[in-house]
């Protein structure tokens with residue numbers, strides 16, 4: 001079946017309609033999935049991308065399936081698993097919030113992702129783990145605790161994350177947001193012990209608590225939970241499978257059970273990644289934004305094999321999230337594929353998009369603007385667009401400070417998705433810049449001081465990376481950045497490495513394959529389901545700033561910055577000068593315009 005992705009490939013004004021007769025040609029998968037006796041479908045970091053990716057230029061059509069298509073796929077695969085008489089589990093590693101109009105485009109009085117999560121609840125997940133984006137705002141954690149978790153029936157895990165609530169006597173108590181662990185038995189009778197671990201995140205809101213992974217494994221509940229030997233430890237969590245704390249959890253389990261199979265399903269760094277901690281374990285991470293669906297299979301054998309010391313045969317695959325992939329692997333065609341549940345989920349999401357008015361048009365983008373596929377600064381950079389064009393316009397609208405010269409600074413990670421040429425609507429605005437961060441300022445800073453802040457902020461990150469082997473102090477600082485949530489660099493490094501390693505420029509020029517991810521991980525064989533040419537990738541700084549005004553160094557200006565970086569910015573400001581010790585008391589609100597509104601205001605002005 002030659003299917004395609006997207007009927008609105010040519011008319012973005014119908015962006016939120018179901019694709020019936022798709023037109024964009026998509027490559028079929030290269031080979032069938034390898035099934036084991038235990039199989040897992042894995043999602044992570046979906047961030048509200050439940051209607052998939054809807055733009056016509058590649059790589060977007062690769063990811064043009066939606067949650068309804070995914071639900072149909074899962075249902076067919078479950079049936080295949082029954083026919084093959086094997087187990088098939090469905091697992092998610094967290095970050096349901098912050099990312100698209102479906103999660104963040106709610107009307108006043110709503111709660112982020114509350115409506116979108118009603119559709120996720122309908123999927124037969126066996127385990128879901130909490131992510132850091134469930135914790136930036138207490139109201140979101142509260143919504144998970146009161147509305148989402150109860151519907152999951154013990155399958156939502158937050159091993160090291162608590163929420164503070166009132167008990168019946170109106171005393172405050174700290175309780176896990178979900179369950180700390182889950183023990184269950186599969187259809188084929190396998191006993192599984194699972195966890196849901198969050199990395200050492202420190203950027204969480206008040207009245208939520210994240211225990212460090214190192215402390216979590218010392219807890220009595222942890223010892224009790226892993227004491228009895230299951231057939232498999234399923235360690236799910238919102239934590240990258242490389243360069244993070246999974247070894248702490250893995251080793252704690254291995255200390256008690258030297259041979260028991262362990263599967264780790266991680267997330268957070270938005271990359272496709274896999275490694276094998278030992279011969280009886282595999283760790284998989286399945287990308288981001290409903291772009292990738294992870295597949296992991298294992299031949300665990302019968303209980304006597306479980307006790308053996310032989311290496312286990314594992315397999316992993318990264319599936320592009322579209323109907324061609326789904327139909328191929330579930331052995332369906334375009335007519336037999338949709339299930340009633342899948343169709344109802346798609347329709348429900350489309351209704352939600354309509355209710356939230358996500359097609360509301362701000363303007364027509366004259367060209368593509370990308371986060372890292374164009375150099376920064378450049379005309380094609382969405383970072384340049386945001387900080388040099390959009391922010392200086394939108395943040396000074398109706399602002400009494402408009403006539404005072406300024407430098408504006410934000411974190412590059414605040415920009416989450418590329419802008420495509422053509423109609424720019426509410427959904428595009430939120431996808432590009434979803435956070436409701438506020439802009440603050442410090443007034444009367446000498447220009448000579450203010451202009452040192454941006455390079456110093458970036459040097460704190462960049463030099464650190466260059467001298468990683470030389471300086472433990474700097475390594476610790478980078479780790480601190482990651483704990484606060486600055487993980488974007490990992491994804492950028494991944495894209496950069498893929499471009500270099502796979503001769504990106506040559507492959508793109510040959511036009512033999514469509515653009516997409518080309519993964520090199522540490523697991524045997526090829527992981528990608530479809531071979532692509534890698535995306536272009538340019539290094540971007542951690543922080544970006546508007547042009548420095550051409551004035552003398554002693555001119556007093558406003559230093560404007562997003563509140564997400566306030567703590568670091570003050571630290572740096574106090575390093576680059578010592579005349580004044582700047583604290584939160586020197587900081588005031590610059591405008592009521594939040595970061596997620598900047599691009600829309602600009603588009604209304606410049607793209608109409």
Ligand SMILES: Nc1ccn([C@@H]2O[C@H](COP(=O)(O)O)[C@@H](O)[C@H]2O)c(=O)n1
Pocket residue numbers: 095132133136268269411412413414415435436437485486487488564
């Ligand atoms: N209020 C916020 C929250 C987060 N960010 C950016 O998101 C990054 C973390 O997102 P992950 O999906 O990687 O967990 C963080 O590094 C920030 O760049 C933000 O800008 N504002």
